[in-house]
Amino acid sequence: MRVRTAFVDIAVGFAAIALLVAVVVLSERFPLPHRFQLGAAVFPRIVAVLLALVGGSIALTRIVAGLRKTTAATTEYVVIESPRHVLAALAALILYGMFLRPLGFLIVTPMFLLFTLRLLGVRSWIVIVLIAALSTAGIWIVFDMLLGVPLPNGLLPL
Amino acid sequence: MSLLLDGFVHLFAGGGVLALLVGVFLGIIVGSLPGLTATMGIALLIPFTFGVAPEVALSMMIGIFAGGIYGGSISAILLRTPGTPAAGATVLDGYPLAQRGEAGRALAVATISSAIGGLIGAVTLSFLAPQIARIAVRFGPPEYVLLGIYGLTMISYVTGKSMLKGYFMGLLGLLIATMGIDPISGFPRFTFGNLNLLNGLALLPVLIGLFAVAQAFEGVSTFRERAVAQIKITRIGITIRDFVRIIPHVIKSGFIGTFVGAVPGTGTDIAAFLSYGEAKRSSRNAAEFGTGAIEGVAAPEAGNNASVNGAMIPLFTLGIPGEAATAVMLGGLLLLGLQPGPLLFRENAQVIYTVFASTITANIFILTIGLIGARVFAKVLSLPKNVITPLIFIIAIVGSYAMRNNAFDVGVTIATGFFGYLMVKADYPVPPLLLGLILGPLVESNLGRTLLISDGSYLVFFTRPISLLFVALITFALVSSAFQRRRAGTGGKGDRGGGVTPGSPDA
Numbered sequence: 001m002r003v004r005t006a007f008v009d010i011a012v013g014f015a016a017i018a019l020l021v022a023v024v025v026l027s028e029r030f031p032l033p034h035r036f037q038l039g040a041a042v043f044p045r046i047v048a049v050l051l052a053l054v055g056g057s058i059a060l061t062r063i064v065a066g067l068r069k070t071t072a073a074t075t076e077y078v079v080i081e082s083p084r085h086v087l088a089a090l091a092a093l094i095l096y097g098m099f100l101r102p103l104g105f106l107i108v109t110p111m112f113l114l115f116t117l118r119l120l121g122v123r124s125w126i127v128i129v130l131i132a133a134l135s136t137a138g139i140w141i142v143f144d145m146l147l148g149v150p151l152p153n154g155l156l157p158l
Numbered sequence: 159m160s161l162l163l164d165g166f167v168h169l170f171a172g173g174g175v176l177a178l179l180v181g182v183f184l185g186i187i188v189g190s191l192p193g194l195t196a197t198m199g200i201a202l203l204i205p206f207t208f209g210v211a212p213e214v215a216l217s218m219m220i221g222i223f224a225g226g227i228y229g230g231s232i233s234a235i236l237l238r239t240p241g242t243p244a245a246g247a248t249v250l251d252g253y254p255l256a257q258r259g260e261a262g263r264a265l266a267v268a269t270i271s272s273a274i275g276g277l278i279g280a281v282t283l284s285f286l287a288p289q290i291a292r293i294a295v296r297f298g299p300p301e302y303v304l305l306g307i308y309g310l311t312m313i314s315y316v317t318g319k320s321m322l323k324g325y326f327m328g329l330l331g332l333l334i335a336t337m338g339i340d341p342i343s344g345f346p347r348f349t350f351g352n353l354n355l356l357n358g359l360a361l362l363p364v365l366i367g368l369f370a371v372a373q374a375f376e377g378v379s380t381f382r383e384r385a386v387a388q389i390k391i392t393r394i395g396i397t398i399r400d401f402v403r404i405i406p407h408v409i410k411s412g413f414i415g416t417f418v419g420a421v422p423g424t425g426t427d428i429a430a431f432l433s434y435g436e437a438k439r440s441s442r443n444a445a446e447f448g449t450g451a452i453e454g455v456a457a458p459e460a461g462n463n464a465s466v467n468g469a470m471i472p473l474f475t476l477g478i479p480g481e482a483a484t485a486v487m488l489g490g491l492l493l494l495g496l497q498p499g500p501l502l503f504r505e506n507a508q509v510i511y512t513v514f515a516s517t518i519t520a521n522i523f524i525l526t527i528g529l530i531g532a533r534v535f536a537k538v539l540s541l542p543k544n545v546i547t548p549l550i551f552i553i554a555i556v557g558s559y560a561m562r563n564n565a566f567d568v569g570v571t572i573a574t575g576f577f578g579y580l581m582v583k584a585d586y587p588v589p590p591l592l593l594g595l596i597l598g599p600l601v602e603s604n605l606g607r608t609l610l611i612s613d614g615s616y617l618v619f620f621t622r623p624i625s626l627l628f629v630a631l632i633t634f635a636l637v638s639s640a641f642q643r644r645r646a647g648t649g650g651k652g653d654r655g656g657g658v659t660p661g662s663p664d665a
Contacts, residue, residue: 012326039343040340047332047333080583081379082378082382086375089551097572120545120547121381122544122545131545139552139556
């Protein structure tokens with residue numbers, strides 16, 4: 001998947017301006033400063049203004065380059081290789097995060113590993129199952145048993 | 159001196175030495191695998207250090223950093239692929255040596271040079287840092303504001319192709335840092351009624367997301383890339399003649415690396431290339447460089463490992479990280495409850511001198527582990543990326559969950575990881591975001607205090623000698639970085655990659 005870098009930069013510029021508007025609106029209710037005190041809204045607003053200026057400059061540079069039809073404006077791309085795999089990994093990671101607590105580490109981790117190892121082209125199911133089982137056990141032993149960092153038990157009565 | 163000796167006693171008595179050994183070992187593995195970096199290693203390590211004494215945790219981080227930088231040379235020599243950007247110069251002569259059947263000789267030169275160079279850096283750090291801290295102890299709120307701003311100017315150095323994009327990310331970090339309770343008025347800002355945001359975004363999930371999860375997404379993206387064929391190792395070792403030939407370059411590069419590392423915003427890769435250039439300039443075998451000169455392996459390896467310790471001088475004395483690895487270490491220090499800066503030397507003298515002892519000892523471990531385990535590490539190079547990537551995801555998620563047993567932190571890690579991955583793809587570097595996130599509260603809270611002290615006058619920044627010095631440093635940093643970029647052309651052709659990929663600037 002590839003997107004023109006110019007489009008991304010222009011979008012980032014507009015996002016920065018939108019962020020400035022959001023900061024100004026959200027900080028309307030912040031308390032006013034007492035004498036010589038830096039108000040709660042001052043610092044975020046200064047930063048948001050600077051962010052909008054820098055973001056706007058990035059976007060403007062791209063717009064000007066696009067109008068002049070420079071080489072950089074037409075040939076630079078943001079390239080994401082294997083986008084379906086990246087999105088599938090993201091979805092698996094979100095599900096892993098969501099179910100880590102309710103189902104427990106020892107249930108969701110092998111499931112996540114089975115899926116992602118297969119997704120990333122490991123062909124042998126024996127290898128996949130072995131890696132999933134050994135890695136899950138290894139991380140559990142290191143965190144939960146050796147370091148005393150409790151991992152979620154979930155459905156398993158441990 | 160006696161404090162340093164005490165540091166050694168604590169290191170060996172308190173279990174820090176074992177942590178250091180493990181850290182160096184893990185660091186070499188992480189550093190030798192192209193695509194994995196010491197920065198990522200440190201980020202993933204932090205959750206494992208909960209409940210451990212700070213000096214032990216720091217020893218392990220130092221071990222990973224130093225081991226990681228050395229480890230990069232193994233793949234540079236055997237695969238012609240630097241494990242870290244810091245080993246970029248090592249490829250030039252290391253790989254030709256390996257091609258001639260002298261891989262063992264090249265690895266031994268890299269190991270010995272890394273250890274001696276690192277040792278020079280570590281000893282300099284141990285003696286120089288306390289002197290700087292003695293000056294820094296006089297800092298008041300105005301100086302801290304300017305120190306924070308000076309730290310933020312480092313963005314222009316850890317930035318990739320576009321300085322504007324670096325500043326954009328730094329400002330975004332500053333804005334994110336304003337979430338949570340305002341340090342002066344106590345009013346909750348941008349929390350959207352979520353209790354998890356009352357103290358702002360927790361540093362660790364963001365750090366793991368930006369430097370480990372983003373890197374793992376990159377691993378998913380490039381999982382189809384084929385592994386490079388590896389050159390076999392024969393005998394590992396060098397002759398006395400070899401040693402005599404490299405030692406002047408190693409010592410010189412040790413000092414070059416330490417100095418370069420101590421200048422915020424430089425990094426291990428610059429130290430390596432400068433050392434290589436100086437060795438080539440001054441060597442009697444200059445013509446041999448590029449075809450397999452052992453000095454061409456010795457100089458960059460001594461330089462990059464020395465700069466690891468040089469980089470810790472501004473980190474520990476002023477709390478300024480000059481590159482991604484030290485930025486992550488700064489995050490680690492804060493999570494361990496230590497505030498880097500001059501007070502660290504007064505309030506946690508034992509911790510800091512144990513850390514110094516670690517930096518010295520780490521190089522002895524590099525020497526022994528490197529020489530004994532070279533064949534093992536060469537085997538590690540053949541570990542497939544598609545197996546390692548899912549494991550990085552798991553360790554990252556478990557690490558962020560383990561901090562507070564909080565699912566919200568897991569969400570933050572995934573979100574920042576994916577965001578970091580996309581931003582890096584679009585050439586927006588992530589280390590400046592971390593700098594903004596860490597330095598934002600320092601600047602804001604001290605600015606508030608300064609205005610209270612000075613009755614609202616900003617002139618206070620120009621009437622105190624140390625403040626004036628910082629104003630000069632900030633001006634110099636901004637002007638020199640702009641000048642450098644202009645000279646490099648198109649705003650950064652001289653980019654080192656420092657900070658362009660998550661974790662890469664650990665060099």
